[in-house]
Amino acid sequence: MSAVKTFDPKVISLLHEKIKMIQTENGAIYLVGPIRLPVNLHGETVTFNWYCWLNCKEVTEDYERIIAKLSASNLAEFQQSSVLVYGDFQDADQALIRFHSICHTGDIFGSKRCDCGYQLKESMKQIVDHGHGALFYLANHEGRGIGLFSKAMAYILQENGYDTVDANLQLGFVDDSRDYSDAIKVLKALRDKPVKLMTNNPRKVDALVKAGLDLDDRIQLWGDVSEYNEKYLKTKIERSGHLGENKGEGCCNND
Numbered sequence: 001m002s003a004v005k006t007f008d009p010k011v012i013s014l015l016h017e018k019i020k021m022i023q024t025e026n027g028a029i030y031l032v033g034p035i036r037l038p039v040n041l042h043g044e045t046v047t048f049n050w051y052c053w054l055n056c057k058e059v060t061e062d063y064e065r066i067i068a069k070l071s072a073s074n075l076a077e078f079q080q081s082s083v084l085v086y087g088d089f090q091d092a093d094q095a096l097i098r099f100h101s102i103c104h105t106g107d108i109f110g111s112k113r114c115d116c117g118y119q120l121k122e123s124m125k126q127i128v129d130h131g132h133g134a135l136f137y138l139a140n141h142e143g144r145g146i147g148l149f150s151k152a153m154a155y156i157l158q159e160n161g162y163d164t165v166d167a168n169l170q171l172g173f174v175d176d177s178r179d180y181s182d183a184i185k186v187l188k189a190l191r192d193k194p195v196k197l198m199t200n201n202p203r204k205v206d207a208l209v210k211a212g213l214d215l216d217d218r219i220q221l222w223g224d225v226s227e228y229n230e231k232y233l234k235t236k237i238e239r240s241g242h243l244g245e246n247k248g249e250g251c252c253n254n255d
């Protein structure tokens with residue numbers, strides 16, 4: 001049986017209400033949401049509003065055209081980024097945000113080689129405690145933009161004496177190839193007031209401000225130091241410009 005080519009008008013109207021088109025230099029970002037997402041956060045159920053976005057060359061507000069292309073575009077082969085929004089993110093005077101780079105090993109498996117999993121959960125907790133905020137989960141940022149397979153190879157080099165920065169360079173990558181411009185466009189569609197950014201990485205602050213982020217403060221996010229990530233954290237501080245205010249703390253170059 002072939003897939004549906006024409007859609008039920010009710011389906012299209014339900015989705016139309018929840019999709020927003022954001023025009024970019026190369027096409028458009030289609031942002032879908034909010035979707036109610038109850039999350040287990042340290043044993044308590046907290047409800048976020050979840051949005052996901054997709055880049056497309058075609059620029060149209062006829063979303064049926066976009067939806068019709070999805071079933072043939074094999075989206076599961078590619079990763080999409082998304083954002084968890086909490087509280088009155090659009091209008092609150094102060095809001096906390098984090099741009100979290102995907103870390104398959106840290107976020108999903110709880111790997112202790114980096115502090116990504118800890119930073120992910122801790123930033124969600126701080127957003128909830130603060131009352132208003134958003135966590136951007138950036139799917140094309142694995143291993144600072146080198147991808148999961150290359151990150152596995154970089155880990156092998158690290159097991160043989162290379163630090164995280166050298167390992168990436170030895171494999172032919174630049175140290176950090178992450179781009180935040182789409183995430184900032186999505187942020188601006190959700191809120192146009194300034195935000196407080198959670199990061200330990202001043203270079204990330206520079207990159208974000210250059211890309212148009214309206215920033216009013218930076219909050220650090222150190223923690224979860226162990227024998228497995230000490231060296232990694234030290235590299236972040238010594239080679240990647242991270243501020244190690246709490247001596248010896250911090251972790252995965254992903255921040």
Ligand SMILES: [Zn+2]
Pocket residue numbers: 103105106107114115116117252253254
């Ligand atoms: Zn990590």
